[in-house]
Amino acid sequence: MSSRFPWIHPSIRALLLFGFAVYIAYLVKTDGILYYISPRMTIYVKLSALGLYAVGAHQLYTAVRAYWGRAESCDCGHDHSHAGPAWKSMLVYGLFAFPLLLGFAMPDTSMGSSLAAKKGMNLNSASTIRTASPQPDVQPQQPAPSGTQPTEPNPTAAERTDAASPPLPAGQNAAADADLDKLFPSDKFTEAFAKHARELYVTDPMVVKEELYMETLTTLDLYAASFAGKKVKLSGFVYRDETMNDKQFVIGRFAVQCCSADAAPFGVLVEFDRANLYATDEWLELTGTIGRTTFNGSELLVVKAEKIARIEPPKEQYVYPNYDFGA
DSSP: OTTTOTTHHHHHHHHHHHHHHHHHHHHHHHTGGGGTBOGGGHHHHHHHHHHHHHHHHHHHHHHHHHHTTOOOOOOSSSOOSOOSOHHHHHHHHHHHHHHHHHHHHSOOOOOOHHHHHHHOOBOOTTHHHHHHSOOOOOOOOOOOOTTSOTTSOOOOHHHHTOTTSOOOOHHHHHHHHHHHHHHSOOOTTTHHHHHHHHHHHTSSSEEOOGGGHHHHHHHHHHTHHHHTTOEEEEEEEEEOOTTSOTTEEEEEEEEOSSBGGGOEEEEEEEEOTTGGGSOTTOEEEEEEEEEEEEETTEEEEEEEEEEEEEOOOOSSOSBOOOTTTTO
């Protein structure tokens, strides 16, 4: 086939190369590429598409020249024609064409509960850090400014930062910082998390932001005893398994380092009297109070939900490491 129609093979190659380049452009245009790779990797995929276009253009140029009988010879003394049965060539090209067709034919969907069940939902975000740096069991307490009598009620950190309250004297601010240091002890492994914990503690509610999702979950889990009784606000998809009762579910997200192949599900156990009203994989935003509970033989952080709202899935449904955290 190649000796009679030398333009066929470069034409097929050009078609495949242009096909992959167009598919990448389609994913970028529709933001579907975020289902597969992290945002910081998209620039490299875009550059690869430019490379595919360039090589495809060269193959198309070669096909046109071969069609008009002006194929160039390398003068190396070897025959570079594709002699052999056509089915072998079609089999090789099919290995590239089949996944390309699947990419265009199948809808782009995010990872959800079914994959989380297979990978295993992680409800203990700080487990690795605890292994490297065991933390003392800090009892929940409210930091007190200096100069107050121990028998008098002390304002909470959140109350001291209320915009309507007068600013504290410098000495009292220093005392408050010292109290927060006692609540959130740290070493070289946990210094960044302790700093983040002190920043979170003086807000109400504490918001788990997209850009610091994993870092905030790890902080809350690491200092769960100190955060007990504080309100937190976060969002994610609903996950369930057979070990949960009808008043429990997990609100989770997939954490991605590079691409969907390394995605790992992380979440927080939620308790709510009407938990069965919310379907698995439904996206929610909730506000609740942090507590501690025993689940499957382990002591975990739990959020006792007080306010739940259904939301649309965000544009970026996965969360990613924040490389500026602790810098």
